[in-house]
Amino acid sequence: MDPSSGNDGKTSTGRRFLIVSAGMGSGHAAVAAELMRRLEGAGHTAAQVDVLELLPPGVGRGVREFYRVAVCHVPAVYAGVYAVFLRPGKGPRPGNGPLAALAERRFLQLVERWRPHVIVPVFHLAAQLTGRLRARGSLTVPGAVVITDFAVHRQWLHPGNDLNLCLTSGIAGEVRRAVGRSAAVSGPLVARRFHAPAEAEGWAGVLGGTERGPVLISTGAWGAGNHVLETARVIAGAGFLPVVLCGSNRRLRSRASRTPGVVALGWVTDMPGLLAASRALVDNAAGQTALEALAAGVPVIGYRPIPGHGKDGVRRMAEEGLTAHATGPRSLVRALDEATVPGPVREWRAAEARRLFAADALPHLEDLAGAGPGPRAHEV
Known part of the structure; x- marks a missing residue:
């Protein structure tokens, strides 16, 4: 103190x-x-x-x-x-x-x-x-x-x-x-290591290989989230590798690690490297992890936000043009398709993110x- x-x-x-x-x-x-x-x-x-x-x-x-x-x-x-x-x-x-x-x-x-x-x-x-x-x-x-x-x-x-x-x-x-x-x-006040090119190769052995690459699912430091494993299954069904960031929630990590096709991680110290190895972040709180992803050039999709400030923040980030806001499983898959391939929407959101950090x-x-x-x- x-x-x-x-x-x-x-x-x-x-x-x-x-x-x-x-x-x-x-x-x-x-x-x-x-x-x-x-x-x-x-x-x-x-x-x-x-x-x-x-x-x-x-x-x-x-x-x-x-x-x-x-x-x-x-x-x-x-x-x-x-x-x-x-x-x-x-x-x-x-x-x-x-x-x-x-x-x-x-x-x-x-x-x-x-x-x-x-x-x-x-x-x-x-x-x-x-x-x-x-x-x-x-x-x-x-x-x-x-x-x-x-x-x-x-x-x-x-x-x-x-x-x-x-x-x-x-x-x-x-x-x-x-x-x-x-x-x-x-x-935003985001550490400069998220703005610099990061080394992603160290994550290759952890994440393995999938057709369309890893997609992170953020649950904050405490591992809070609604139907996180259902979200992971939707992402896996779209051909991506769902990577659940469980924070300090050991119960969530245990459940996620037993789910086929899902990678479950606890507290991650090398977030710049993990983001560099990922195709997108699925976010539920519009907090610091989402901002770190935007700083690293990783597209963000708000989905199943936690109540209160999370719900309002996810909606506001989308209104600002920084992220997509998916309202259901099909909407999430469409948003992932849009965010992970080159196109005008992806480029527009990337430009808005760069303007945010100016x-x-x-x-x-x-x-x-x-x-x-x-x-x-x-x-x-």
Whole structure:
């Protein structure tokens, strides 16, 4: 939790940035790590903190476990939570402000000790935390929220935050109208190793050979998904090799590994190489794995999304022209046919993906950090 594990803040020309993430899956951690790399590469000092660790003992762990169980095992419950607390819409609704309030004291102590020039939430609870404090005047450090979702639910948004960085111009416009504060296009924060040519030969022995090549099925870090093995059978029936990315879900991996014609993988460290060896990614959450695939030039098809933000995000990615959205087995096969052979639709989506990554969060954060003299650096 302590940002003193980062650089010591003594740089003379750089600024200090405090990134507030959350240990929910792996996507937010990947975003925070890439943002730190870019900031430090530009000569700044960056550190990160997990907002769940700022909550009273046991509360953050309980929040994470409830979310994991709901998404993986009782998706109808998560769909209800999303509809009540998160889904965009007019009128008053309950929010996570009371939960954010539990982290305020420890967060303000951290800020006072480390004295950042800009605070950067990359998780919606963190955005509520900084927004509430800024609105009350309890936090003098500006906050720039990096919104990682294509479907921007209401808990990302708080008028107290100074800047919202969004994936696309359309999303930025919606956010600007919703909160009346500045919103800019930053594109996705995806590690540069996904943009560079990757070595795929190492996967040849694992994936074997099929007529049309491997197709990845993403289920996130926790192995969440609806009818994953049925999806694998549809893909196999179309002549591809279905490769199920099971994350930490041992039960799913065991079941998938016993399914004929299916390759089941646990946690994969060489995702660039695996993507380079694959023809397409079938995605169910519109999260970081989908963005990594687009960065690597691998076409993405949204199919059987998880409820809530997954369903809305998959639909929004397709509306942005970045992916296909298959609504049934036949639609999935058609989308795979279209995505894996040269043609105008494939080229159009590839061009949209390249345009998505043209923007960068770094200049916006540097502008915000340079707007004033900044607080005096204190030793941690």
